[in-house]
Amino acid sequence: MSEADAARMEASLTAVADAGIDIRHALFDRFFAAFPERRASFMVVDASSRRMTDETLQMMFGLAKREGWVWPLVAELVFTHRAYGPLPIAEYDAFIDMTVAELGAAAGGTWSSETATAWQRHADALKAMIRRARAEWESAMPVGAPQPAE
Numbered sequence: 385m386s387e388a389d390a391a392r393m394e395a396s397l398t399a400v401a402d403a404g405i406d407i408r409h410a411l412f413d414r415f416f417a418a419f420p421e422r423r424a425s426f427m428v429v430d431a432s433s434r435r436m437t438d439e440t441l442q443m444m445f446g447l448a449k450r451e452g453w454v455w456p457l458v459a460e461l462v463f464t465h466r467a468y469g470p471l472p473i474a475e476y477d478a479f480i481d482m483t484v485a486e487l488g489a490a491a492g493g494t495w496s497s498e499t500a501t502a503w504q505r506h507a508d509a510l511k512a513m514i515r516r517a518r519a520e521w522e523s524a525m526p527v528g529a530p531q532p533a534e
């Protein structure tokens with residue numbers, strides 16, 4: 385299952401790269417339209433939008449490939465993001481779902497229901513991992529940890 389998912393996911397990443405589409409622009413427009421009050425948290429959208437988009441895609445693809453580096457990267461992400469203020473878990477969920485949706489929009493004809501299912505499976509795994517990382521920081525370092533998962 386996971387190998388087939390990874391192959392489908394890689395094909396859509398390649399299709400979007402071949403089409404020369406940089407999904408971060410539409411993704412961040414959509415994210416800020418949904419959460420306008422979050423716009424002020426970003427000092428350098430151009431730099432952050434590259435890294436947030438790339439790393440979100442890499443984490444989902446890494447989960448499909450069962451890569452061991454995903455967990456430490458997610459744990460670090462959740463910890464460093466505490467510097468940006470209290471970020472509701474719903475915004476993480478929305479950002480991940482919007483990343484998949486924008487990739488699908490950019491992939492055009494190469495996007496199938498199987499491709500969507502593959503991305504969604506690992507999007508959901510990433511959301512669960514973010515919740516776990518927030519809960520573990522909360523219990524390990526109650527003072528200064530990212531806010532509780534809910």
Ligand code: HEM
Pocket residue numbers: 422425426427428429432435436437439440443461465468471472475476477479480
């Ligand atoms: C899986 C989801 C996410 C990933 C992988 C991710 C990754 C990143 C990375 C790599 C950076 C750049 C850090 C640096 O250059 O030092 C960053 C910055 C940032 N992220 Fe995220 N992020 C995610 C979700 C979110 C969400 C949901 C929010 C808001 C609700 C958010 C808010 C920010 C802010 C405010 C910055 C700093 C921007 C700036 O100073 O310009 N991130 N993120």
